[in-house]
Amino acid sequence: MSVQLSVDGRRVDVNVDPRTTLLDLLRERLDVIAPKKGCDHGQCGSCTVLLDGRRHLTCLALAVAQDGAEIVTAEGLAGGPDGEHDLHAMQRAFLEHDGYQCGYCTPGQICSAVGMLAELADGHPSHVSPDLTAAPKATDEEIRERMSGNLCRCGAYVGILAAIRQSAQASA
Amino acid sequence: MRPFAYHRPADPAEAVALVAADPAASFLGGGTNLVDHLKLGVTRPGTLVDVTGLGLDTVEQTDASLRIGTNVRNSDLAAHPALRAGWPAVSRALLAGASGQIRNQATTGGNLLQRTRCVYFQDVTTPCNKRESGSGCSAIGGYGRYNAVLGASGQCVATHPSDLAVALAALDAVVVVLGPDGERRIPATELHRLPEEHPEHDTTLRHGELITAVELPSSPLAARSTYQKARDRASYAFALVSAAVGLDLDEDGTVRDVRIAWGGVAHKPWRATRAEDALRGEQPTEDAVRAAVDIELTGANTDDQSAYKLPMVRATTTYAVHRLLEGSR
Ligand SMILES: Cc1cc2nc3c(=O)[nH]c(=O)nc-3n(C[C@H](O)[C@H](O)[C@H](O)COP(=O)(O)OP(=O)(O)OC[C@H]3O[C@@H](n4cnc5c(N)ncnc54)[C@H](O)[C@@H]3O)c2cc1C
Numbered sequence: 001m002s003v004q005l006s007v008d009g010r011r012v013d014v015n016v017d018p019r020t021t022l023l024d025l026l027r028e029r030l031d032v033i034a035p036k037k038g039c040d041h042g043q044c045g046s047c048t049v050l051l052d053g054r055r056h057l058t059c060l061a062l063a064v065a066q067d068g069a070e071i072v073t074a075e076g077l078a079g080g081p082d083g084e085h086d087l088h089a090m091q092r093a094f095l096e097h098d099g100y101q102c103g104y105c106t107p108g109q110i111c112s113a114v115g116m117l118a119e120l121a122d123g124h125p126s127h128v129s130p131d132l133t134a135a136p137k138a139t140d141e142e143i144r145e146r147m148s149g150n151l152c153r154c155g156a157y158v159g160i161l162a163a164i165r166q167s168a169q170a171s172a
Numbered sequence: 173m174r175p176f177a178y179h180r181p182a183d184p185a186e187a188v189a190l191v192a193a194d195p196a197a198s199f200l201g202g203g204t205n206l207v208d209h210l211k212l213g214v215t216r217p218g219t220l221v222d223v224t225g226l227g228l229d230t231v232e233q234t235d236a237s238l239r240i241g242t243n244v245r246n247s248d249l250a251a252h253p254a255l256r257a258g259w260p261a262v263s264r265a266l267l268a269g270a271s272g273q274i275r276n277q278a279t280t281g282g283n284l285l286q287r288t289r290c291v292y293f294q295d296v297t298t299p300c301n302k303r304e305s306g307s308g309c310s311a312i313g314g315y316g317r318y319n320a321v322l323g324a325s326g327q328c329v330a331t332h333p334s335d336l337a338v339a340l341a342a343l344d345a346v347v348v349v350l351g352p353d354g355e356r357r358i359p360a361t362e363l364h365r366l367p368e369e370h371p372e373h374d375t376t377l378r379h380g381e382l383i384t385a386v387e388l389p390s391s392p393l394a395a396r397s398t399y400q401k402a403r404d405r406a407s408y409a410f411a412l413v414s415a416a417v418g419l420d421l422d423e424d425g426t427v428r429d430v431r432i433a434w435g436g437v438a439h440k441p442w443r444a445t446r447a448e449d450a451l452r453g454e455q456p457t458e459d460a461v462r463a464a465v466d467i468e469l470t471g472a473n474t475d476d477q478s479a480y481k482l483p484m485v486r487a488t489t490t491y492a493v494h495r496l497l498e499g500s501r
């Protein structure tokens with residue numbers, strides 16, 4: 001079946017078997033390898049991208065069901081107005097705070113963190129928000145809870161938290 | 173994965189007709205449960221009918237209720253201002269489930285119809301009556317930590333995994349369903365069923381029936397409700413047990429009306445009506461709540477692995493009431 005997508009600013013039009021997941025389409029067919037296959041069952045977050053501006057897993061999404069979607073991977077977050085090597089503020093923060101060791105979970109962490117801060121800015125509550133109706137704040141507890149869908153086998157959580165805290169403060 | 177055909181109709185009646193006419197067809201929502209099961213071989217549909225193109229993705233408020241289209245994503249629903257103010261237990265239940273990414277993808281109807289996380293159900297190399305009728309139940313006498321303690325049968329001891337479903341059962345929600353013969357309204361407490369002799373059926377829906385909406389009636393106890401979940405880690409884990417509680421008090425502090433439903437204890441969200449009856453007209457002290465919970469638990473069946481659930485149900489329920497009395501929701 002034919003699927004049209006925008007991937008990191010590039011328009012793609014491909015024919016896929018309905019069984020193909022979005023993750024496999026990106027990695028195996030389009031050579032977009034920033035999203036990683038960690039568990040392939042929705043349990044680790046390493047395949048996270050921004051889909052129509054929201055953080056989204058790609059391993060539990062059928063490619064045919066995403067026709068027309070705009071996808072931004074961690075790779076596409078880079079490359080601002082100053083050229084393709086200009087890193088996104090979240091990427092710089094991960095570098096500054098050592099928010100990784102092996103780096104395998106990192107593209108998913110970064111996309112998830114960008115999507116998460118947008119949700120926070122939109123006033124979405126979380127499980128740890130004391131008052132459901134008040135505007136949430138980017139406390140460490142809130143960041144931890146909201147990032148719980150991204151696991152890091154290297155345990156780089158201290159640096160990940162510091163990087164996101166810095167980005168949250170910069171964007172607040 | 174077995175090959176399948178994929179359709180994405182724009183009209184609900186067409187979606188119903190496509191699935192109703194084909195015993196091997198399934199609806200597809202966000203895919204967070206179904207795509208996993210396709211990979212695992214737990215289910216092998218010949219046709220998928222994607223319902224996310226049907227619209228049905230708005231939340232509408234009237235004086236008396238909130239009507240939630242089936243395709244409203246779990247994250248959007250949890251963040252909806254009307255829900256947060258009028259049905260906090262539902263918002264809390266959603267926020268306690270899965271992860272930020274999954275909630276962005278998962279739909280209301282798909283959440284309710286997600287299947288059990290029983291480890292044997294998901295492992296096609298083991299016998300399981302729910303996956304393959306008549307093959308046996310590996311959880312009986314097997315790994316039993318997640319097993320049901322209420323309403324189980326000799327055929328299946330699985331629990332229902334949805335947090336949302338528990339809050340809906342507590343707050344008298346109605347599930348609106350479209351079938352080949354038209355629309356039907358099902359109380360949320362009657363959507364899921366006990367396993368009895370047919371654990372292959374999770375719900376009372378007939379093949380081809382599409383969930384189109386969920387309706388939540390407004391009430392003082394819905395506005396004063398909360399959801400308490402106990403799990404193995406602080407976040408991103410299914411419930412061991414959970415409690416949704418709604419409370420309406422008289423001026424003198426006695427219970428005018430109350431709703432209690434539990435997750436993680438049975439094949440369906442367990443509405444604790446006997447505990448509710450025991451609490452009406454009483455002061456909601458910790459002792460009174462414990463005593464009421466124990467009345468409901470008289471029929472519980474546990475073994476060494478699942479016995480921990482009973483004190484946990486007592487604790488989550490009393491804590492939920494405590495939080496409501498404190499003014500938090
Ligand atoms: C790692 C992980 C952790 C999770 N943790 C939790 C948790 O803590 N708590 C919790 O509650 N859930 C949890 N979930 C489950 C998640 O909430 C469900 O997978 C999700 O809600 C299903 O919604 P969906 O739209 O993706 O459904 P799908 O996967 O698309 O469909 C699920 C089922 O519903 C049927 N269906 C879908 N829409 C309709 C409709 N409109 N009418 C009729 N049938 C329909 C499908 O045929 C299928 O059988 C977790 C999932 C994962 C992967």
Ligand code: SF4
Binds near residue numbers: 300
């Ligand atoms: S408890 Fe139910 S789902 Fe689990 S193995 Fe037994 S029959 Fe299957």
Ligand code: FES
Binds near residue numbers: 037045047
């Ligand atoms: S690979 Fe998608 S969540 Fe692990």
Ligand code: FES
Binds near residue numbers: 099100104151152
């Ligand atoms: S940096 Fe290695 S898994 Fe996170």
